Amino acid sequence: xxxxxxxxxxxxxxxxxxxxxxxxxxxxxxxxxxxxxxxxxxxxxxxxxxxxxxxxxxxxxxxxxxxxxxxxxxxxxxxxxxxxxxxxxxxxxxxxxxxxxxxxxxxxxxxxxxxxxxxxxxxxxxxxxxxxxxxxxxxxxxxxxxxxxxxxxxxxxxxxxxxxxxxxxxxxxxxxxxxxxxxxxxxxxxxxxxxxxxxxxxxxxxxxxxxxxxxxxxx
Amino acid sequence: xxxxxxxxxxxxxxxxxxxxxxxxxxxxxxxxxxxxxxxxxxxxxxxxxxxxxxxxxxxxxxxxxxxxxxxxxxxxxxxxxxxxxxxxxxxxxxxxxxxxxxxxxxxxxxxxxxxxxxxxxxxxxxxxxxxxxxxxxxxxxxxxxxxxxxxxxxxxxxxxxxxxxxxxxxxxxxxxxxxxxxxxxxxxxxxxxxxxxxxxxxxxxxxxxxxxxxxxxxxxxxxxxxxxxxxxxxxxxxxxxxxxxxxxxxxxxxxxxxxxxxxxxxxxxxxxxxxxxxxxxxxxxxxxxxx
Amino acid sequence: xxxxxxxxxxxxxxxxxxxxxxxxxxxxxxxxxxxxxxxxxxxxxxxxxxxxxxxxxxxxxxxxxxxxxxxxxxxxxxxxxxxxxxxxxxxxxxxxxxxxxxxxxxxxxxxxxxxxxxxxxxxxxxxxxxxxxxxxxxxxxxxxxxxxxxxxxxxx
Numbered sequence: 098x099x100x101x102x103x104x105x106x107x108x109x110x111x112x113x114x115x116x117x118x119x120x121x122x123x124x125x126x127x128x129x130x131x132x133x134x135x136x137x138x139x140x141x142x143x144x145x146x147x148x149x150x151x152x153x154x155x156x157x158x159x160x161x162x163x164x165x166x167x168x169x170x171x172x173x174x175x176x177x178x179x180x181x182x183x184x185x186x187x188x189x190x191x192x193x194x195x196x197x198x199x200x201x202x203x204x205x206x207x208x209x210x211x212x213x214x215x216x217x218x219x220x221x222x223x224x225x226x227x228x229x230x231x232x233x234x235x236x237x238x239x240x241x242x243x244x245x246x247x248x249x250x251x252x253x254x255x256x257x258x259x260x261x262x263x264x265x266x267x268x269x270x271x272x273x274x275x276x277x278x279x280x281x282x283x284x285x286x287x288x289x290x291x292x293x294x295x296x297x298x299x300x301x302x303x304x305x306x307x308x309x310x311x312x313x314x315x316x
Numbered sequence: 317x318x319x320x321x322x323x324x325x326x327x328x329x330x331x332x333x334x335x336x337x338x339x340x341x342x343x344x345x346x347x348x349x350x351x352x353x354x355x356x357x358x359x360x361x362x363x364x365x366x367x368x369x370x371x372x373x374x375x376x377x378x379x380x381x382x383x384x385x386x387x388x389x390x391x392x393x394x395x396x397x398x399x400x401x402x403x404x405x406x407x408x409x410x411x412x413x414x415x416x417x418x419x420x421x422x423x424x425x426x427x428x429x430x431x432x433x434x435x436x437x438x439x440x441x442x443x444x445x446x447x448x449x450x451x452x453x454x455x456x457x458x459x460x461x462x463x464x465x466x467x468x469x470x471x472x473x474x475x476x477x478x479x480x481x482x483x484x485x486x487x488x489x490x491x492x493x494x495x496x497x498x499x500x501x502x503x504x505x506x507x508x509x510x511x512x513x514x515x516x517x518x519x520x521x522x523x524x525x526x527x528x529x530x531x532x533x534x535x536x537x538x539x540x541x542x543x544x545x546x547x548x549x550x551x552x553x554x555x556x557x558x559x560x561x562x563x564x565x566x567x568x569x570x571x572x573x574x575x576x577x578x579x580x581x582x583x584x585x586x587x588x589x590x591x592x593x594x595x596x597x598x599x600x601x602x603x604x605x606x607x
Numbered sequence: 608x609x610x611x612x613x614x615x616x617x618x619x620x621x622x623x624x625x626x627x628x629x630x631x632x633x634x635x636x637x638x639x640x641x642x643x644x645x646x647x648x649x650x651x652x653x654x655x656x657x658x659x660x661x662x663x664x665x666x667x668x669x670x671x672x673x674x675x676x677x678x679x680x681x682x683x684x685x686x687x688x689x690x691x692x693x694x695x696x697x698x699x700x701x702x703x704x705x706x707x708x709x710x711x712x713x714x715x716x717x718x719x720x721x722x723x724x725x726x727x728x729x730x731x732x733x734x735x736x737x738x739x740x741x742x743x744x745x746x747x748x749x750x751x752x753x754x755x756x757x758x759x760x761x762x763x
Contacts, residue, residue: 150435150473151345151353151362182360230538317650321608324628324674354670355652358631367628371675395664419740421655421718424664425671506739507653 102207104237108244110197113205114170116244117195126239144181147232155181170195185215319357326369330455330482333370338457338480340366346482347371348391348430351422352439376484377427379403386488390429395420397428407488408602409497409517413444416499419507433483435473435539438509442469442540443532444499445486447515452476453485462487469539495519496602500595501534502587504578510535511578512587514567516595518555520603526550531563531596535578536571536588543567546592555600564593613677617642618686626673633657635673636683644684644713648742655741658714659683665718667740684713687720695758696720705754707745714741719755728759 106113116122120141124130127145134142139162146155158178165172171194179186189211196204327333337344343365347353356362370376376391379400386407388397397403398414417423417431417440431441432452442465450465454477468476477483491497497517501510513534521527529550531543546566553559568589575581610625617640624639636642636659645668648656657669660682668681687694696716699705706712715738722729722737729737734755735748743751 148342149471151356151364152473153363184360318631318634319629321627321629323608324611324672326674326677350672350675351652351670354672357629358650358669369675419655420737421658421665421667421740422652422670424661424666 098211098213100209100211102205102209102233104205105198106203106205106241106244107201107246108203109201110170110195110203112244113203114167114195116240117193117205118165118172122243123240126236126243154184157181180215183215185213187211187213317358317360319354320360320363322357322364323366324369325366326372328372328374330370330373330376330484333368333373333482334455334457334480336366336368337482340368341479344368344479346433348433349393349426350430351418351426352430352434352436370482376429381490384490386490388428388486388488390433390483390485391427392429394423394426394428394431398423407497409444409448409499409515409599412497412499413440413515416440416501416503416510416513422507428486429483432468432486433475433477435469435471435475437469437472437537437540438535439540440499440501440510440513440534443513443534444497444515445488446532446540446542447497447499447517447530448488448491449517449530450489451487452483453487454478454481455484456481460484466542472538491517492519494521494603495528496599496604498595498598498602500591500598502591509578512536512571512573512584512591514588514591514595516592516599518550518596518599518603520555520600523554524604525552525554526600527552529563529596531567531592533567533571533588533592536573536584541570541572543570543592545570550596555596560593560596560600563596564589567592611674611677613674615673615676615679615681617681618683624673628672628674630673631669632659632661632671632673632676632681633668635676636668636681639673642683642685646710646713648710653742654711655714655718656711658717658741660717660721663721663724665714665721665740682717684716687716694720695761696723696755698761699754699757700751703750703753703757705746705750711741711743711745715743715751719751719758722755723759723762727762729755731756 120132124132130143130145132141132143136142136159140159142159144155144157146153156178158176160174160176163173163175171192174191176189176191177186189209191207191209193205193207196206198204325336327336337346345353345364345367347367347369348371353362357364370391373391376389377393377396378387378389379392379396379402380387381402394414394417397410403410414423418426428441431439432445445465452463452465452468454461454463456478457480463476470476495518497515499513499515501513503510515532517530518526519528529547531546533541533543543566546563549566550559550563568585571585571588573581573584578584579587608628611628612623612625614621614623615635616622617636622640624635626635626639633645633647636645645659646656647669648654650669652667652670655667657667658665659668661671661676662680687697693701696719700712700716705715718738718741722734726733731752734752738751
């Protein structure tokens with residue numbers, strides 16, 4: 098299954114790239130995501146628990162960053178995970194590209210190829226896209242809070258010059274659990290190269306889609 | 317297949333049930349008819365630590381008209397709606413809906429409240445309740461509150477009910493004279509979820525024009541969908557064939573289904589359009605006094 | 608997880624059991640009470656092979672917890688025969704060849720039994736509606752309908 102997503106962030110491309118390749122900042126936008134182990138410079142292990150109503154799934158997986166090209170701001174991520182209760186698994190290949198559309202506007206294009214196995218693959222995948230979309234929206238909203246200029250000064254968050262969006266205000270509010278799901282796990286990520294940047298966002302998106310895929314089934 | 321282990325509680329009063337939900341929080345789930353929840357537990361798609369069975373709480377199943385509303389208790393079984401003389405006579409849209417919910421065996425256990433509270437956009441009552449402009453009554457530790465049905469469905473398996481609230485009643489405003497409604501569902505076989513389904517409720521004015529209309533779509537998105545564009549278009553117009561066709565097309569556009577074995581996206585949307593037209597025709601006919 | 612002490616009256620006889628909360632009614636009947644006339648067909652609440660009567664209404668026993676049946680009356684296919692005499696519904700299925708493999712038959716008979724209690728002279732459409740929750744892979748339903756009509760006529 099291929100899913101394409103496109104979104105625009107009101108922040109300079111450099112900052113979006115910096116954010117998206119910082120595993121800690123991205124993890125903040127994925128409530129419940131947790132990195133458990135760094136395998137090597139490019140690989141992380143983690144877990145994530147997603148709950149949609151009475152349906153909850155816990156996944157353990159690995160994310161490997163295949164390519165990370167800061168010049169073209171392109172990243173390719175390969176992720177795979179297994180449900181800890183044996184419900185199935187999924188593999189994901191995600192390619193993302195940032196394009197500066199303006200001094201404070203960045204377009205992010207993501208193409209994901211997903212393969213799901215196990216009981217969740219058999220059980221109606223119709224809802225997977227729905228939940229995936231919702232989770233994606235929540236993640237984006239959380240990311241925007243981090244990146245886009247706040248309407249008013251963040252409380253207690255003296256962050257230097259106005260318009261500086263490099264780092265989130267110190268008093269950034271804790272991201273509320275995604276309405277539909279409450280995350281409780283971490284995602285495996287594989288950081289690439291020197292930059293020690295991790296495309297968590299793409300991994301997160303991938304994880305979101307994976308989780309959604311696993312969650313929904315209809316007979 | 318067998319559910320993963322859980323603790324089971326069968327409180328005798330609503331107060332006790334609410335206390336249990338409060339106590340166990342996220343780990344608890346209400347069990348009513350169980351015809352949606354138990355299948356999910358059996359294949360372990362869902363897990364729960366504590367099941368709070370409200371089936372033994374008296375006084376929650378009733379069908380009555382009171383104060384300008386049709387009031388249905390949350391644990392009223394679907395079969396009770398089907399067999400109610402009041403519903404058969406005055407609310408054929410609910411009979412239409414019940415007739416296509418799963419099968420007769422399931423309907424002997426499934427509850428109307430559960431059909432809404434489960435939060436599955438493929439359940440049938442949500443679209444009908446959207447068309448009827450219903451209100452949901454919820455009881456929590458702080459007391460009772462009402463939730464308009466348009467604000468009730470938040471996401472997949474997620475409603476506006478807090479974890480420590482129980483849906484106790486559904487209120488439907490008694491439709492004025494010259495009103496009629498219908499629910500039309502396309503399914504692959506008896507008992508299946510909808511490939512597409514539409515609920516339509518209309519009220520006609522003195523000249524036969526549509527003064528009020530509600531259209532709800534089943535299995536057309538992550539939540540049950542209210543086709544507001546179609547409703548706005550149709551209000552004030554004479555319900556002739558061309559107008560209803562246009563309204564149906566707008567309802568079809570409001571559908572955003574996902575593809576599965578029941579059909580591709582464009583097929584399901586096309587069916588939503590067709591069924592909307594049929595539901596509207598039937599609703600208008602019933603509003604005019606014909607069946 | 609705690610066990611629950613329950614009492615379920617099956618075919619007129621009270622049975623006690625101590626069960627896990629998650630035990631399904633169909634397993635209580637088949638395993639604990641050794642009444643294997645009730646069958647498990649699909650496990651996904653579709654087929655109705657597990658149909659029993661709960662307080663007189665046909666239900667899918669695979670989608671009911673044993674604890675939910677505590678204090679209630681259950682009728683299984685074993686309860687149709689009374690004093691060595693076949694119930695008219697059983698006779699109808701026999702006479703009209705309303706079964707081939709017989710797997711759906713207990714459920715079909717109980718659903719039909721309940722129908723005839725509510726509606727002594729069901730039309731063909733009403734019969735087909737009533738059994739629409741019971742799936743049969745063998746017969747094509749034609750003889751099942753005839754069996755129910757046979758029983759209705761016999762009880763008239």
